[in-house]
Amino acid sequence: MDGNGRWATNRGWPRLVGHRKGAERVKEIVRSAPDFGIRWLTVYAFSTENWKRSTEEVLGLMSIFTRYIEREADRIAADGVRMRFIGDRSRLDAKLQRLMEGIEARTAGLTRLNLTVAINYGGRDEILRTVRALAEDVAAGRLAPEAITDAMISQRLDTHGLPDPDLVIRTSGETRTSNFLPWQAAYAEYEFTEMLWPDFTPAALGEIVARFGNRERRFGGVISA
Numbered sequence: 001m002d003g004n005g006r007w008a009t010n011r012g013w014p015r016l017v018g019h020r021k022g023a024e025r026v027k028e029i030v031r032s033a034p035d036f037g038i039r040w041l042t043v044y045a046f047s048t049e050n051w052k053r054s055t056e057e058v059l060g061l062m063s064i065f066t067r068y069i070e071r072e073a074d075r076i077a078a079d080g081v082r083m084r085f086i087g088d089r090s091r092l093d094a095k096l097q098r099l100m101e102g103i104e105a106r107t108a109g110l111t112r113l114n115l116t117v118a119i120n121y122g123g124r125d126e127i128l129r130t131v132r133a134l135a136e137d138v139a140a141g142r143l144a145p146e147a148i149t150d151a152m153i154s155q156r157l158d159t160h161g162l163p164d165p166d167l168v169i170r171t172s173g174e175t176r177t178s179n180f181l182p183w184q185a186a187y188a189e190y191e192f193t194e195m196l197w198p199d200f201t202p203a204a205l206g207e208i209v210a211r212f213g214n215r216e217r218r219f220g221g222v223i224s225a
């Protein structure tokens with residue numbers, strides 16, 4: 001979800017106004033996702049690199065996340081949405097961590113849509129934490145290095161239990177992947193749109209999903225007859 005800051009700056013408004021508008025867009029996209037056949041949706045809300053922003057912007061974003069969970073919890077549960085979070089939560093404030101755990105537990109049995117929010121997420125950081133955990137098992141004699149498998153790594157990432165993404169969409173005209181699910185998205189299709197995130201509507205999502213449906217995916221194999 002990129003482009004909130006530019007969206008606001010283009011209008012002469014503070015960046016946080018763009019983030020608030022961006023959060024409204026998330027609500028609309030979450031509500032519309034099942035209509036497009038989406039069962040798994042992951043949104044990148046805050047990266048491990050975003051701490052470099054001003055204190056005002058970081059605190060403003062954290063308060064948007066807090067209010068989003070507080071205000072949307074009932075709706076999320078009523079809509080059958082299972083909410084999860086990925087990323088290193090240990091650096092987030094205690095209240096936000098409690099809200100995150102609370103909504104994860106409350107929605108754990110829901111299946112209409114699986115919504116995952118990446119907060120303080122970085123793909124390298126996630127892989128690093130996983131490698132350390134595996135190394136501890138090896139050092140303690142619980143695991144042999146040659147016994148480590150691809151699946152074992154997937155199971156120890158923050159995304160354990162989630163399928164790998166089929167499609168990754170980045171808004172705002174940037175054509176980088178910026179540390180988003182580098183392990184999991186190894187075979188994902190990518191879509192880059194010039195739209196700034198606060199302009200990204202359910203209709204725009206629908207168009208991209210329709211285009212994705214026409215792509216041919218071979219996963220390194222050959223075209224099946």
Ligand code: IPE
Nearest residue numbers: 001002003004005006007045
């Ligand atoms: C939103 O867009 C991404 C978040 C960190 C929430 P940006 O804040 O990166 O917006 P631009 O790139 O400055 O326009």
Ligand code: MG
Nearest residue numbers: 002003004005
């Ligand atoms: Mg940006």
